[in-house]
Amino acid sequence: MHYLLYFLRKQYIYFLFFVLEGISLLLFFNNNDYQNSALTFVSNGFAGTVLNVSSNISEYFSLRRVNRILAEDNAKIHSNRSEAFYKADTESFFHNDTLYKLEYRYISAKVINNSTNKRNNFIMLNKGRHQGIENHMGIIMGDRIVGQVVSVSEHFCWVMSLLNKDSRISGKFKKNNQLVNIEWNGGNYLTGEVKEIPKHMLIQKGDTIITSGNSDIFPEGLLIGTIDHYTIAQEENFNYATVRFATDFNSLSFVEVLIDMMHKEKENLKNSFKSREQ
Amino acid sequence: MTIIILKNIGRFIFLILLQVLILNNIQFSSYINPYFYIYFILLLPFETPRWLLLLSAFLLGITLDAFTNTFGLNAAACVLIAFLRPFVITAISTGTEFMIGHSPSLKNQGVKWFSYYSIILVLVHHFTLFYMEIFRFTEFFQTLLRVLLSSLFTLLLIFIAEYLSYPTKK
Numbered sequence A: 001m002h003y004l005l006y007f008l009r010k011q012y013i014y015f016l017f018f019v020l021e022g023i024s025l026l027l028f029f030n031n032n033d034y035q036n037s038a039l040t041f042v043s044n045g046f047a048g049t050v051l052n053v054s055s056n057i058s059e060y061f062s063l064r065r066v067n068r069i070l071a072e073d074n075a076k077i078h079s080n081r082s083e084a085f086y087k088a089d090t091e092s093f094f095h096n097d098t099l100y101k102l103e104y105r106y107i108s109a110k111v112i113n114n115s116t117n118k119r120n121n122f123i124m125l126n127k128g129r130h131q132g133i134e135n136h137m138g139i140i141m142g143d144r145i146v147g148q149v150v151s152v153s154e155h156f157c158w159v160m161s162l163l164n165k166d167s168r169i170s171g172k173f174k175k176n177n178q179l180v181n182i183e184w185n186g187g188n189y190l191t192g193e194v195k196e197i198p199k200h201m202l203i204q205k206g207d208t209i210i211t212s213g214n215s216d217i218f219p220e221g222l223l224i225g226t227i228d229h230y231t232i233a234q235e236e237n238f239n240y241a242t243v244r245f246a247t248d249f250n251s252l253s254f255v256e257v258l259i260d261m262m263h264k265e266k267e268n269l270k271n272s273f274k275s276r277e278q
Numbered sequence B: 001m002t003i004i005i006l007k008n009i010g011r012f013i014f015l016i017l018l019q020v021l022i023l024n025n026i027q028f029s030s031y032i033n034p035y036f037y038i039y040f041i042l043l044l045p046f047e048t049p050r051w052l053l054l055l056s057a058f059l060l061g062i063t064l065d066a067f068t069n070t071f072g073l074n075a076a077a078c079v080l081i082a083f084l085r086p087f088v089i090t091a092i093s094t095g096t097e098f099m100i101g102h103s104p105s106l107k108n109q110g111v112k113w114f115s116y117y118s119i120i121l122v123l124v125h126h127f128t129l130f131y132m133e134i135f136r137f138t139e140f141f142q143t144l145l146r147v148l149l150s151s152l153f154t155l156l157l158i159f160i161a162e163y164l165s166y167p168t169k170k
Helices: A002-010 A012-031 A037-080 A265-277 B004-027 B036-043 B050-068 B073-093 B106-134 B138-163
Strands: A102-112 A122-125 A140-141 A144-150 A157-161 A169-173 A178-183 A191-198 A208-211 A223-231 A240-246 A254-260
Touching: A002 A012, A012 B050, A012 B073, A037 A102, A037 A122, A037 B004, A037 B050, A122 A144, A122 A254, A144 A178, A144 A223, A191 A223, B004 B036, B004 B050, B036 B073, B036 B106, B036 B138, B050 B073, B073 B106, B106 B138
Parallel strands: none
Antiparallel strands: A102 A122, A102 A254, A122 A157, A140 A144, A140 A254, A144 A157, A169 A178, A169 A208, A178 A191, A191 A240, A208 A223, A223 A240
16 A cells, blocks of 8 residues: 555656546547536536637628528428418318327527538537427428437537438438438538448439438438439449438538427337337 | 746637637638647646646647537547657757746757657647547548648648747847
8 A cells, every 4th residue: 555655656647647538538438428428518508608709700701691591491481371372161271189289399599610521520509408409309401401419508509410420310212212321421521421222222313312200310301412423332232322411511500409399209109119128 | 937827828728719719610621620729738838747737738628629529539639648748858859958937949949859849749649639539440541641631730830830929030
């Protein structure tokens, strides 16, 4: 014991090095599991405030583009209003609760920090737990997917964008519902990779890929992108293709958080199934 | 003494803000992400105690991590180069005595010494950072290219900063 203390005092610098390096590695590999650490909780508020000020300034530079997107969205909403429909029989218009239950709610959020040039990219939004944001919620822009929430604090949240090594989106070909996985292998932020396309399927340039709805995060039918080019593998069992993302990740300014009103019900169903399996 | 401490704290804040607000937002290429903020570790005075060196590097890394949601990534790389810094300094020392209160600089130590010093530390930092970030071997050469190109840009920024802060004319 005495010797150990002597050793520690003499070599304390190595000891300190291992402790600090250990803390760093522990934080890094735990954070990869998307655990909401206490540290994130404290720091999100601090970093969020600084990044918020910075984004308030840079917001002005993208106003023209934001206006255009808003106008497009407005037009879309106007065309869905009841006034836009021809009323054949006024009595046939009623709200049927049993047929249409609200499944998704959308909250608009501002992007206050974003990157596309890292291997693992994250986006910070100015909405948090106060506004009802929780982990694993999907983020979309119009009808295009952006990513999913990985950590939340009171007023801010971090979103893992599609441009991340841990992001894996379940999608399908629009033309024949063939399921595929979409990943991003770094490099160009405009294109991603489509994995596991069966040999028998005919791929064409320009094929649209949409979300499959198999994951809990995104509903079916959101736009992921279009096939850019493809390779027919000779020896493997699957073909590969690159997909051009529908979302322009480099110019995100306003996005929507998708709140799944039936999330709890789905989770419960899944858990009851799991417990019966054991 | 107090002036040196205040100067370093100011540099800490300035470099973090520069990295977070400007350098992290430059969308030049996915292969070029300069991490200029480690200039802080390079510039700490020679006689900084080693425990302070390690702790301030850890603080620097973890602060940057808070802004990019990569907890531990930058901290690990910073602590590593802070640990290696004294070894590098003794390994490449030219035998001349370092003046108390002075930081390593291009002007005082010469181009050759400062180049070795910064190249070694920047490469170690970027190598650790990029390989930890990807943490798989499938993209080995792609990552290597990112390490080399990003290091080149970080070094370029460091040398520009050196020339700006110490004008060569007498």
